[in-house]
Amino acid sequence: MADTILSAAAKHPKPEDKSFKYGTAGFRMKANLLDSVVFRVGLVAALRSRKLSGQTIGVMITASHNPPEDNGVKLVDPMGDMLEASWEGYTTILANAPDAEVEGVYHKLETELNINPESPARVIYARDTRPSGPTLVTALVDGLKAARAEYTDYKLLTTPQLHYLTRCINTEGTPQSYGVVSEKGYYEKLGAAFARAIKGKKISGPVIVDCANGVGGPKLTELLKYLPKALEGGIDIKVVNNDVLRPESLNHECGADFVKTKQRAPPSSKAGPNDRCCSLDGDADRLIYYFTDPEHGFRLLDGDRIATLAASFIGDLSREAGLADELKIGVVQTAYANGASTKYIVNGLGLPVVCTPTGVKHLHHAAKNFDVGVYFEANGHGTVVFSPQALKAFNTKSPESPAQAGALETLRALTDLINQTVGDALSDMLLVETILAHKSWTPREWDLTYTDLPNRLVRVEVTDRYMYKTTDAERKLVEPAGLQEQIDGLVKKFKDGRSFARASGTEDALRVYAEAATRAEADDLASKVAALCKQY
Ligand SMILES: CC(=O)N[C@H]1[C@@H](OP(=O)(O)O)O[C@H](CO)[C@@H](O)[C@@H]1O
Numbered sequence: 305m306a307d308t309i310l311s312a313a314a315k316h317p318k319p320e321d322k323s324f325k326y327g328t329a330g331f332r333m334k335a336n337l338l339d340s341v342v343f344r345v346g347l348v349a350a351l352r353s354r355k356l357s358g359q360t361i362g363v364m365i366t367a368s369h370n371p372p373e374d375n376g377v378k379l380v381d382p383m384g385d386m387l388e389a390s391w392e393g394y395t396t397i398l399a400n401a402p403d404a405e406v407e408g409v410y411h412k413l414e415t416e417l418n419i420n421p422e423s424p425a426r427v428i429y430a431r432d433t434r435p436s437g438p439t440l441v442t443a444l445v446d447g448l449k450a451a452r453a454e455y456t457d458y459k460l461l462t463t464p465q466l467h468y469l470t471r472c473i474n475t476e477g478t479p480q481s482y483g484v485v486s487e488k489g490y491y492e493k494l495g496a497a498f499a500r501a502i503k504g505k506k507i508s509g510p511v512i513v514d515c516a517n518g519v520g521g522p523k524l525t526e527l528l529k530y531l532p533k534a535l536e537g538g539i540d541i542k543v544v545n546n547d548v549l550r551p552e553s554l555n556h557e558c559g560a561d562f563v564k565t566k567q568r569a570p571p572s573s574k575a576g577p578n579d580r581c582c583s584l585d586g587d588a589d590r591l592i593y594y595f596t597d598p599e600h601g602f603r604l605l606d607g608d609r610i611a612t613l614a615a616s617f618i619g620d621l622s623r624e625a626g627l628a629d630e631l632k633i634g635v636v637q638t639a640y641a642n643g644a645s646t647k648y649i650v651n652g653l654g655l656p657v658v659c660t661p662t663g664v665k666h667l668h669h670a671a672k673n674f675d676v677g678v679y680f681e682a683n684g685h686g687t688v689v690f691s692p693q694a695l696k697a698f699n700t701k702s703p704e705s706p707a708q709a710g711a712l713e714t715l716r717a718l719t720d721l722i723n724q725t726v727g728d729a730l731s732d733m734l735l736v737e738t739i740l741a742h743k744s745w746t747p748r749e750w751d752l753t754y755t756d757l758p759n760r761l762v763r764v765e766v767t768d769r770y771m772y773k774t775t776d777a778e779r780k781l782v783e784p785a786g787l788q789e790q791i792d793g794l795v796k797k798f799k800d801g802r803s804f805a806r807a808s809g810t811e812d813a814l815r816v817y818a819e820a821a822t823r824a825e826a827d828d829l830a831s832k833v834a835a836l837c838k839q840y
């Protein structure tokens with residue numbers, strides 16, 4: 305077997321002058337640089353599965369909201385979680401080994417991690433719609449074969465669908481079974497849960513869904529077959545930007561990242577005033593809502609809004625169900641959350657907020673400390689996780705009134721509707737639609753819950769982003785020395801000012817975020833902090 309890895313590695317040579325790092329979203333870069341990385345990820349997936357006694361590991365090939373010429377690869381742990389942190393390091397080591405040393409490094413990891421080479425290794429994988437996907441799949445399969453893993457190709461899927469399948473496979477036939485192990489099983493689970501959650505409530509008007517010309521388009525179109533139709537008291541979904549045959553259109557002037565960063569609707573949008581709109585990203589794990597207010601123009605309803613909407617709704621339901629004292633509900637955000645949303649959660653909803661570093665794995669982890677943990681990044685990536693105690697309470701509490709019975713049934717439906725493994729734009733969209741219907745709200749009422757502070761996010765090119773080190777959930781710089789004091793000095797001059805700088809985990813740049821009482825001040829603060837960072 306030994307020389308199989310050696311000879312296979314030679315077919316997927318590493319670009320000599322490149323070094324790779326498993327970052328916030330796995331490996332992500334120009335697709336033509338990824339061949340060796342994906343091959344080696346195949347090897348790691350096999351090792352990880354063997355380490356976990358043959359539990360199935362997921363591999364997703366996607367670059368999410370990045371341009372069409374990029375691609376990426378990430379690993380999914382058995383319960384559908386992101387890869388455990390220590391393994392990011394092992395993956396990085398293997399990705400950077402010279403071709404001739406890959407086999408040696410592989411066996412060294414095997415020995416050091418106490419992995420039995422005879423244990424079974426099982427892997428499933430899928431990809432988004434990028435043209436580079438099929439070639440990278442070939443590299444992955446070569447890695448899996450060289451490591452003697454069993455594997456199943458799920459072809460095109462959204463990232464959250466792959467997370468769903470991974471968990472389903474590993475819980476199949478157990479009391480914790482997460483669902484039927486098939487793409488159809490995913491649609492059936494969501495469709496049935498949505499019908500239960502929405503029961504008796506009316507969804508007003510259509511929702512226009514911008515699919516970023518990515519894999520979310522065909523998958524949402526498929527999901528529609530499983531949802532109750534508008535005429536039968538269900539939902540009217542209008543799918544737009546669903547052109548997967550023109551790869552160059554992926555994420556181009558559309559999609560969740562465009563809408564959030566540009567703070568405007570896709571230029572192609574034909575939505576009228578007050579029309580309820582939302583955008584997915586290229587692999588359908590992010591969701592952003594928006595509408596045009598006849599008086600105030602474009603209004604963004606981002607991840608912070610989805611978090612506050614979900615937290616307030618589930619909080620109300622828990623009270624109605626008589627479970628408020630039993631269940632600890634909390635919200636997890638990052639430093640990019642709008643300050644007004646944090647204030648609203650704490651003062652308006654009376655719920656605790658935890659701030660973690662950027663990257664869903666951190667938020668997910670922190671959310672698990674609550675019975676109902678609502679987590680969203682401002683960019684629209686997030687979900688709600690329920691503790692075993694919460695699930696038990698929803699399932700065993702005997703209702704004392706029809707209202708209590710109704711609240712409990714809605715809560716149970718939500719636990720099936722919401723993807724527990726990872727943020728899922730399709731599932732999150734059905735959640736938002738359910739809540740708006742229950743509250744009889746249009747996006748306008750949703751928007752009125754609090755007023756966002758004007759904010760600006762800028763990307764700053766720097767010579768060495770690794771020079772910038774942070775603490776306090778990335779809200780403060782500790783290096784370069786002295787820079788944070790200067791930022792603090794600037795911030796003080798702005799009403800409601802807040803600003804921080806951190807190195808991106810996915811791009812070769814520094815990100816500077818600023819918010820302040822007015823648009824002009826937020827812009828001014830952001831550009832001043834950016835200029836300051838550049839000087840160092
Ligand atoms: C400000 C921002 O939106 N950052 C994004 C971005 O991370 P950076 O480390 O900032 O590049 O990509 C991550 C992966 O998709 C996502 O989790 C995160 O929220």
Ligand SMILES: [Mg+2]
Pocket residue numbers: 368369585586587588589590
């Ligand atoms: Mg994504």
